[in-house]
Amino acid sequence: MQALDAKDLGRALCIITGASRGFGRTTAIQISELVKPKSVLVLAARNVEDLRMLQADLAASKAGKAGVVFEYVVADLGVKEGVECVVKAIKLKSSEDFDHLILVNNAGSLGALRYARTFTDMSEVDSYMSFNLSSPICLTACVLEAFPRREGLRRTVVNVSSLCGLEPFLSWGLYCSGKAARDMMFRVLAKEDPDIRVLSYSPGPLDTGMQEEARTLTADNSLRNTFTDMFTKGQLLTCEASCAKLMMLLLKDEYTSGAHIDFYEI
Template sequence: MNGGGSCSLGSVLCVITGASRGLGKSLAWELCSRVMPGSTLLLVARTEKALQVLAEELTLKYPGITATWVAADLGTGDGVRRTVQAAHEMNGQDTAQRVIIVNNAGSLGDINKYFVDFTDPQEVDKYFSFNVSSALCLTSSLLKVFQGRPGLQRLVVNVTSLAALQPFKSWTLYCAGKAAREMMFRVLAEEEKDLRVLSYSPGPLDNDMQEEVRTHTKDPDIRQQFLIMKESGKLIDCHVSARKMLDVIQADTYNSGDHVDFYD
């Protein structure tokens, strides 16, 4: 199904983390094609130049949309605080019909190690600080910024993975982080009944992260599995998966907190 008619998502205020490349960047483009003029986007990642270029290109193509950015390392408290501050500043317009918070930024961690190789607590803490703690603290802070009001739909998206449900050898941190995030957002869905919460699994994407999977995964079977996917053309274009995410959001038929996969 493709419900991507123009302006079909209405007037939107959206925060996308990990917007400098990959799925997040594609999502910014696909979102702009479905929202009304007056909508606002906040793009977040560490690479300022990429965010700036993206914001400029988006506003050139969609002059009615305001695209702003904040260059922030979400693995740090300061990065989270600066993102929240930027969201405060964009929250002037209260004409938005929807607020969408997309927790997309993520990393694989060191996939060239097996479980038994992780002996340094600092390395593990650093991974979870970015991939789990920041998603929790950023989302909770943004929900305070974008308080509910009658007629405003608030939606939180957690970009998840099959790895949240299934163990992959040599992906200890990634699997554990995705599983933890998903449960965290399921709790949010239980607690806040006026929110919509979606864990969207985008499928194996043809991008930088997959390149890292193919070249760094320690386990030969898993590495081979993803190599074959690439060679047989099974990897998914980021724009195709981003469109699917927006179709799921628009159809609005999932239960809040659900894990919805690209292939569903």
């Protein structure tokens, strides 16, 4: 492995899912500022307009002017074809053009925020897990297969996780179990392949669309009130502040591979 330069993330190929808004969008912006010219960022999500706007903003930024390239892939990661679209875009790249592969599995959804006893319909659960669990597992495997171990290539996989992967939240059974299962899959990956750097980052409560859903749709009254309180008391984090800690972790590269690290721990 080459010596690590804590000032940048190298000449990188970065794939960021859920890049159209929220934490994924901020991650794309902050990573773009840390990679070397001729790095390529592949931004995936469903909303083409949001992706186009982000691409234009990034192309006009300092990073864009310095030669970082921004591409987007419109893909619904809840279905196999969506994952295949992203993989197809990645396979057009040559490993030799990069010294760092970074995959940020950020896309996610809350799903239905009902009590566990109400999930009688298997297709509802399957559909949730297909997007939130199967897609990051398969995308990660396909990306690693397309960019196998090579001298001079660092490979980093980020799993955007949550406290909900560790703690049970009432009426959040789908989300909690999806995040817990994701964490475990990435822990297994870290153990199986010590040359891959694997990080499950829990970004803390962010002021995004997902939080708005949480405070309006959570079935459990007490938990819903907690989210409303956090919002009204200004306790939500900005994506920028949380993402800055993720960038610091990636730059320092000192975390134990497979670890779950929370915003508040650092």
